[in-house]
Structure formats: C-alpha cells, structure tokens
Amino acid sequence: MNIKFYGLMLFAIIFLAGCGNSLHADIKDYKMQMKDVQSEEKKLVKYIDELALDKVDQLIGSEVTDQKKRNLQEKEQVIQNKVLPQLAVYEDKMNKVKVDNPDIQEVHDIYISNFDEKKTFIHNIYTYISLYNHSIESNEEILGYTQIFEKNKKTSEKYAALASADKKEAKDYNQLTQVINHNNEELKTHVEELMNTSETSRRIAFIDNKLIPLLNGHVKSLNQIHLTAENTLRLRQSQLEIYYSLISYYKERKTAMKIEEKLRKLPVQNILSKAKEIKTLDNRYYQALKKLEEQD
Numbered sequence: 001m002n003i004k005f006y007g008l009m010l011f012a013i014i015f016l017a018g019c020g021n022s023l024h025a026d027i028k029d030y031k032m033q034m035k036d037v038q039s040e041e042k043k044l045v046k047y048i049d050e051l052a053l054d055k056v057d058q059l060i061g062s063e064v065t066d067q068k069k070r071n072l073q074e075k076e077q078v079i080q081n082k083v084l085p086q087l088a089v090y091e092d093k094m095n096k097v098k099v100d101n102p103d104i105q106e107v108h109d110i111y112i113s114n115f116d117e118k119k120t121f122i123h124n125i126y127t128y129i130s131l132y133n134h135s136i137e138s139n140e141e142i143l144g145y146t147q148i149f150e151k152n153k154k155t156s157e158k159y160a161a162l163a164s165a166d167k168k169e170a171k172d173y174n175q176l177t178q179v180i181n182h183n184n185e186e187l188k189t190h191v192e193e194l195m196n197t198s199e200t201s202r203r204i205a206f207i208d209n210k211l212i213p214l215l216n217g218h219v220k221s222l223n224q225i226h227l228t229a230e231n232t233l234r235l236r237q238s239q240l241e242i243y244y245s246l247i248s249y250y251k252e253r254k255t256a257m258k259i260e261e262k263l264r265k266l267p268v269q270n271i272l273s274k275a276k277e278i279k280t281l282d283n284r285y286y287q288a289l290k291k292l293e294e295q296d
C-alpha cells in the first residue's frame with residue numbers, strides 16, 4: 001500500500017507540474033501575441049490624445065466662431081483619417097489572437113469587452129462632432145436663404161412701388177397683387193401651424209406634405225398670370241425668387257431639424273465623460289492577467 005501511495009503522490013506531483021508548465025507556456029504565448037495588439041492600441045491612444053477631447057465641450061454649445069469651426073472640422077478629419085483606420089487595424093490584430101486555454105480566455109474576454117467600449121466611444125464622439133459640424137453648415141445655409149429672402153423682398157417692394165405708381169400697369173399690378181396677397185395669407189396660416197407643432201417628426205412631415213407643395217402651388221399660380229407691364233413682370237420675378245428662397249429655406253430647416261434630433265439622442269457630456277474612463281479601462285484586464293500569472 002505504501003509503494004502504491006507514494007506512486008500516486010509522485011504521479012500527482014508530475015501532473016500538477018505539467019499543468020503549471022502548460023499554463024506558463026500558454027500565458028507566454030498569449031502575451032507574445034498581445035504585443036502586436038497593444039502596439040496598435042498605443043498608436044490609437046496617441047491619435048485620441050491629439051484630439052484633446054477634454055476641451056471639446058468648450059467648442060460645443062457656445063457662440064460659433066471661425067476658429068471654433070476650423071477646430072471642430074480638424075477633429076472630425078483626425079478621427080476620419082487617423083483614428084478610425086487605426087481602430088480597424090487594432091481590431092483586426094486583436095481578432096487574430098488565438099487562445100486555447102479557458103482561464104486565459106476569461107482574461108482575454110475582459111480585453112475584448114474593453115475594446116468594445118473604446119470602439120463605441122470613438123464612434124459616438126465621431127458621430128457627434130460630424131453631426132455638430134453638419135449642424136453649423138446647415139444653420140449657415142439657413143442664414144444664407146434668409147438673406148436671399150430679404151434681398152428679394154426689397155426688390156419686390158421696389159417694383160411694387162414703381163408698378164403701383166404707373167397707371168398703365170394698374171390692371172396687371174392689381175391682378176398680380178391679388179394673387180400675391182392670397183398666397184401670403186395662405187403661407188402665414190401654414191407657417192403659424194408649423195410653429196405650433198412641437199414634435200420634430202410632425203414638423204418635418206408638415207414641411208414635406210403641406211408647406212413645400214403650397215409654395216410650389218404659389219409659383220405655379222404666379223406663372224399662370226398673363227402679364228405685359230414691365231415693372232409688374234419684374235415684380236412677379238422677384239416674388240418668384242422669394243418663393244424659391246423659401247422652398248430652399250424650409251428644405252434646409254428640415255435637414256437642420258433632423259440633425260438636432262440626432263444630436264439630442266447623443267448627450268455629449270455623457271460621451272465626453274467616457275474619455276477619462278477609457279484611459280483606465282484596461283486596469284481590470286491587467287489585474288486579472290497578473291492574478292493568473294501568480295497562479296503559475
């Protein structure tokens with residue numbers, strides 16, 4: 001019995017030693033594979049650090065200057081041209097890591113989970129900055145159409161004054177102004193209805209289904225009038241330009257509303273708070289790996 005007992009003990013010692021050597025070898029192999037992954041991760045972190053995301057909130061939600069616009073555009077380009085391509089390289093390297101040991105796989109799963117959080121953060125910040133830049137551009141377009149509207153309005157008033165002062169144009173002028181006044185009343189009613197609609201989807205639908213068709217109808221109604229008087233013809237043309245600028249204005253307003261709705265669904269402060277967490281995210285991974293090594 002004693003001989004058999006010592007034989008079993010010796011077998012157990014050899015078996016445990018073998019297990020230890022196997023785990024040691026597996027960890028060593030795993031860490032060798034992770035060198036390439038972590039090298040790509042460092043490049044990604046460098047690009048993210050260059051973005052100075054801790055200062056992004058100073059560029060968002062305040063008065064937009066040309067310098068701030070350039071700064072935000074540069075950040076978008078850095079993410080698009082450097083961060084996202086590097087993220088793809090990093091992910092590809094990570095996906096090529098082969099793990100057969102279940103204990104090491106548990107540790108590696110922590111790393112994969114951390115990567116998923118980093119990826120989500122990067123895509124969220126990129127989406128937000130891109131949308132914000134698009135929002136700035138859209139608001140500038142809206143301002144441009146507003147200025148065109150005001151310019152055409154002044155031109156329209158100029159020719160209205162000239163046409164109304166010329167008795168030869170009275171017939172054409174009266175015929176045209178009657179249609180314009182009717183159109184303006186219709187437009188006023190529709191604009192008030194739009195302003196009283198709070199839900200974004202309903203506002204967009206109203207612009208698409210009622211306001212734009214109404215303005216197109218106004219264009220058609222003016223073009224159908226037979227006119228010959230010079231100033232009245234110019235009045236009509238300037239009024240048509242007003243309608244065209246309003247059509248463009250409301251189409252761009254629709255775009256701006258869609259952007260604002262998307263921005264609301266991405267609370268920037270929550271996204272930016274993740275920037276600090278990302279830097280310490282892998283602490284748990286390294287602690288788990290160290291604990292596994294200590295079992296060796």
